[in-house]
Amino acid sequence: MPPRPRRPRPLSVVGTSPPRLEGAAKVAGTARYVDDLEFPGLLLGRTIRSTVPRGELLGWSMGRRPRGLHVVSAADIPGRNAIALLEPDQPCLVRREIRHAAEPVLLLAHEDRDALASVAVELRERPRKAQLDVRASRSFCKEILIEKGNLSRGFARADRIVEGEYTTGHQEQLYVETQGVIAVPEKDGVTIYGSLQCPYYVQKALVELLSLPPERVRIIQVETGGGFGGKEEYPSMIAGHAALLALKSGRPVKLVYDRSEDMLATTKRHPSIVRHKTGVRRDGSLTAMQIDVLLDAGAYVTLSPVVLSRGVLHAAGPYRCEDVQILGRAAMTNTPPNGAFRGFGAPQTQFAVEVHMERIAEALGIDPLELRRRNALRPGDTTATGQRLGADCSALPCLESAVRRSRFVARRRAIEKHNAKARVSGGPLRGIGLALFFHGSGFTGAGEVKLASRAALELTPTGARILVASTEIGQGTRTILSQIVAEELGWPLSRIEVADPDTREVPDSGPTVASRTCMIVGEILRRCAQSLKRALGRMTPRQYLAKNGPLVVTEQYDRPKSMHWDDVHYRGDAYGAYGYGCDVIELEIDPVTAEVRPAEVTAVQDIGRAIHPVLAAGQIEGGTAQGIAFALAEEVVMRDGRMANAQLTNYAVPTPLDTPPMQVEILEFPYGHGPFGAKGVGEMPIDGPSPAVVNALRHAGLDIRDIPAVPERIAGLVDSMRGAAT
Amino acid sequence: MRKILLRLRVNGAHHEVAVRPSATVLDVVRDTLHLTGTKRGCDMGTCGCCTVLVDGRARLGCLTLAAEVEGCEVRTIESLREGEQLHPLQSAFAECGAAQCGFCTPGFLMTCSALLSRTPTPTPEQVKDAISGNLCRCTGYTKMYEAIDRAAAQMRTEPAREPELSSREAVSGGSR
Ligand code: FES
Ligand code: FES
Numbered sequence: 051m052p053p054r055p056r057r058p059r060p061l062s063v064v065g066t067s068p069p070r071l072e073g074a075a076k077v078a079g080t081a082r083y084v085d086d087l088e089f090p091g092l093l094l095g096r097t098i099r100s101t102v103p104r105g106e107l108l109g110w111s112m113g114r115r116p117r118g119l120h121v122v123s124a125a126d127i128p129g130r131n132a133i134a135l136l137e138p139d140q141p142c143l144v145r146r147e148i149r150h151a152a153e154p155v156l157l158l159a160h161e162d163r164d165a166l167a168s169v170a171v172e173l174r175e176r177p178r179k180a181q182l183d184v185r186a187s188r189s190f191c192k193e194i195l196i197e198k199g200n201l202s203r204g205f206a207r208a209d210r211i212v213e214g215e216y217t218t219g220h221q222e223q224l225y226v227e228t229q230g231v232i233a234v235p236e237k238d239g240v241t242i243y244g245s246l247q248c249p250y251y252v253q254k255a256l257v258e259l260l261s262l263p264p265e266r267v268r269i270i271q272v273e274t275g276g277g278f279g280g281k282e283e284y285p286s287m288i289a290g291h292a293a294l295l296a297l298k299s300g301r302p303v304k305l306v307y308d309r310s311e312d313m314l315a316t317t318k319r320h321p322s323i324v325r326h327k328t329g330v331r332r333d334g335s336l337t338a339m340q341i342d343v344l345l346d347a348g349a350y351v352t353l354s355p356v357v358l359s360r361g362v363l364h365a366a367g368p369y370r371c372e373d374v375q376i377l378g379r380a381a382m383t384n385t386p387p388n389g390a391f392r393g394f395g396a397p398q399t400q401f402a403v404e405v406h407m408e409r410i411a412e413a414l415g416i417d418p419l420e421l422r423r424r425n426a427l428r429p430g431d432t433t434a435t436g437q438r439l440g441a442d443c444s445a446l447p448c449l450e451s452a453v454r455r456s457r458f459v460a461r462r463r464a465i466e467k468h469n470a471k472a473r474v475s476g477g478p479l480r481g482i483g484l485a486l487f488f489h490g491s492g493f494t495g496a497g498e499v500k501l502a503s504r505a506a507l508e509l510t511p512t513g514a515r516i517l518v519a520s521t522e523i524g525q526g527t528r529t530i531l532s533q534i535v536a537e538e539l540g541w542p543l544s545r546i547e548v549a550d551p552d553t554r555e556v557p558d559s560g561p562t563v564a565s566r567t568c569m570i571v572g573e574i575l576r577r578c579a580q581s582l583k584r585a586l587g588r589m590t591p592r593q594y595l596a597k598n599g600p601l602v603v604t605e606q607y608d609r610p611k612s613m614h615w616d617d618v619h620y621r622g623d624a625y626g627a628y629g630y631g632c633d634v635i636e637l638e639i640d641p642v643t644a645e646v647r648p649a650e651v652t653a654v655q656d657i658g659r660a661i662h663p664v665l666a667a668g669q670i671e672g673g674t675a676q677g678i679a680f681a682l683a684e685e686v687v688m689r690d691g692r693m694a695n696a697q698l699t700n701y702a703v704p705t706p707l708d709t710p711p712m713q714v715e716i717l718e719f720p721y722g723h724g725p726f727g728a729k730g731v732g733e734m735p736i737d738g739p740s741p742a743v744v745n746a747l748r749h750a751g752l753d754i755r756d757i758p759a760v761p762e763r764i765a766g767l768v769d770s771m772r773g774a775a776t
Numbered sequence: 777m778r779k780i781l782l783r784l785r786v787n788g789a790h791h792e793v794a795v796r797p798s799a800t801v802l803d804v805v806r807d808t809l810h811l812t813g814t815k816r817g818c819d820m821g822t823c824g825c826c827t828v829l830v831d832g833r834a835r836l837g838c839l840t841l842a843a844e845v846e847g848c849e850v851r852t853i854e855s856l857r858e859g860e861q862l863h864p865l866q867s868a869f870a871e872c873g874a875a876q877c878g879f880c881t882p883g884f885l886m887t888c889s890a891l892l893s894r895t896p897t898p899t900p901e902q903v904k905d906a907i908s909g910n911l912c913r914c915t916g917y918t919k920m921y922e923a924i925d926r927a928a929a930q931m932r933t934e935p936a937r938e939p940e941l942s943s944r945e946a947v948s949g950g951s952r
Contacts, residue, residue: 073870076878077862077885079813079853086812226817226825226913227879275879276913309818524877524914664873668919672876675916698822698911706917707908
């Protein structure tokens with residue numbers, strides 16, 4: 051059992067919702083994003099990309115070159131031509147082999163935008179047959195097998211077997227600020243100013259690419275207009291490009307993508323195909339779960355093995371079952387590589403299991419709500435990897451609260467009555483659906499141990515300054531970390547400052563991903579604050595500094611002693627903590643246009659402790675909107691391995707008109723090793739909406755197993771249903 | 777490249793700029809006048825990040841040619857606050873959590889200020905309609921509605937603030 055949660059003590063800063071620290075600059079328009087920065091002698095960069103999904107680069111030719119044009123090709127790379135991440139398979143610039151469309155081949159820079167745009171470049175490419183079908187691909191970059199109990203014993207105990215296949219498509223992060231960096235050449239190295247999530251990832255990549263020692267590659271994150279995972283690994287690529295141009299030209303180079311290039315070239319959510327075969331008893335209890343997960347990795351490995359890992363670790367949903375087998379594979383295709391996107395594999399697999407649960411209830415003729423009540427994880431139960439859950443396992447409380455708040459049972463009955471009439475009259479159909487889900491906070495398995503993140507606090511004359519590489523990308527990092535430190539020190543928030551994430555100033559506190567900033571980095575900082583308090587004793591900061599000189603306390607991630615993980619067999623404590631959530635979504639289907647209008651959303655989520663309730667609710671609302679659109683609207687149309695709708699005009703992200711009112715409730719089942727009990731919150735909200743939407747459509751009579759369920763797809767189903775009714 | 781000379785009035789100041797005939801208002805305010813609070817999210821009229829006021833009406837800076845606004849009063853996010861005093865919409869956005877990453881925020885604020893100056897007590901439908909051309913990927917819009925309500929309420933209780941145009945005539949040159 052994990053340690054008992056600390057006794058709650060009265061809190062004065064944590065749990066309040068002051069305006070975010072950089073909020074005034076953001077509303078005043080004075081916050082500086084990368085495209086707002088100017089440098090003397092600045093050049094603008096441009097990327098020339100492959101046009102075929104697979105082939106060989108034979109050469110290139112260039113029309114008239116304006117004076118002052120700088121050109122960089124793979125031959126100009128001083129170090130290794132690879133983006134260092136998990137595998138060194140992805141080149142920074144194509145040398146010969148082309149593995150996907152829009153792969154970077156050449157870089158240009160010029161001081162004048164028009165002159166730069168006027169350069170005509172022709173690539174000579176010899177196309178080869180591309181693998182665009184993930185089901186046919188036999189090249190896997192990762193396979194993971196999770197086994198618990200004995201599958202055949204589980205199936206033997208079942209009264210029924212229910213099978214199903216569920217698929218999800220690509221999804222574009224669509225941060226409103228496109229990717230961008232500025233590289234400034236220095237006497238003996240380079241400085242990068244960028245819109246990015248993980249300064250130390252970029253540093254690691256550039257050290258290899260440029261063959262420079264880390265101290266000569268300085269990465270500074272500037273105000274960042276959203277990330278959602280899209281600025282986890284891709285910034286290493288664009289920063290590499292800008293750095294190469296800057297080093298070759300000897301001048302600062304700005305590389306900011308336009309929307310279309312950003313959509314064509316950068317990573318997206320992995321499409322998935324998930325198959326379930328489940329043994330159930332008549333009373334609804336799950337006896338066996340066999341799950342097969344296939345992800346489309348795209349053309350290079352990037353983060354796919356880890357996305358697959360999170361995907362399989364969430365594939366069984368928040369349900370109890372003793373006999374489980376989960377097989378996951380990530381397959382390579384000739385589409386642009388897929389990568390990190392909020393949820394990181396878990397939205398795909400939990401979509402499948404939650405729609406499958408609905409179908410199990412149908413097969414057994416029992417209430418889907420009862421089915422979930424019967425099987426939901428409870429304290430003391432074990433997950434598919436055998437992790438025993440503590441007192442903070444809150445799946446049932448989330449379910450019950452969401453059902454109560456949304457008046458699920460009464461609404462469902464009313465909607466059924468309404469639909470009986472609508473089927474005859476041809477009026478709009480309604481549906482209500484529910485999804486129960488969970489989400490592990492922090493890195494998978496032993497990942498946090500390997501990261502060994504560090505955070506530091508520096509004493510200032512008036513208080514303390516936070517030194518972390520964790521970035522503010524809209525989620526509120528600066529504010530919540532300051533709250534945690536202020537609370538621990540017993541100081542008002544105004545005494546805490548936050549240093550800019552600059553690899554020259556701050557220690558490596560790991561990447562800003564995986565819902566780990568608050569729970570993991572926040573806890574390290576809380577321990578820093580504890581040490582600082584001890585060092586200060588009864589002295590004020592000013593007194594201390596006068597007597598002893600500067601003080602910086604640094605702490606490192608400390609694995610909870612009870613946590614064990616076996617990465618080879620995928621057994622043990624996969625995550626330090628899990629958040630839980632339940633979404634209820636009510637919607638209406640237009641009988642003519644087959645458009646689906648979400649009418650009301652209830653989202654109940656246990657995040658351990660809301661450090662800042664308003665920001666936490668903001669994460670839930672924003673993630674929920676993205677999740678609904680993942681199910682209904684956001685369709686990436688791939689044609690010959692290339693995104694055919696790489697524009698905001700035909701890729702439908704939710705506008706105010708598409709976004710329903712949301713009722714959010716935060717539950718707090720504290721985690722003993724999180725700061726003041728906090729677990730993660732960033733990713734979980736996107737796990738639930740897509741199955742809740744599809745279950746609501748199912749309630750309305752539409753059998754949907756593939757998303758996005760765009761109107762063209764729904765229209766056929768509505769018609770055939772009407773045909774059957776008349 | 778051929779340039780045209782335009783006389784523009786932006787945030788109460790006069791500017792004389794030499795720009796390409798195809799330069800948009802967004803190009804001029806960001807690149808020539810270095811008013812970078814106005815954002816470029818798509819450059820195609822689909823995100824609303826570039827919203828500015830032209831004679832009090834919300835217009836997309838990326839779809840409006842600079843030449844079209846000669847003789848008009850252009851206002852950008854930089855002119856929404858008065859000195860250090862934030863506009864009620866700005867304070868409400870900051871307090872309600874309506875700005876997360878903040879990239880869409882200037883566009884929303886300009887759209888909303890046009891709405892509230894014309895319609896001090898908008899219905900929820902009018903608000904939704906007014907902001908329907910602005911995109912936010914972070915917030916799910918819920919907190920924006922809260923903020924707009926709060927600002928509208930505050931502006932009704934406070935005497936209306938007429939935008940004061942500075943009489944100072946700044947003239948600057950620039951090219952793009
Ligand atoms: S930049 Fe003008 S609407 Fe997007
Ligand atoms: S706050 Fe990030 S796009 Fe709106």
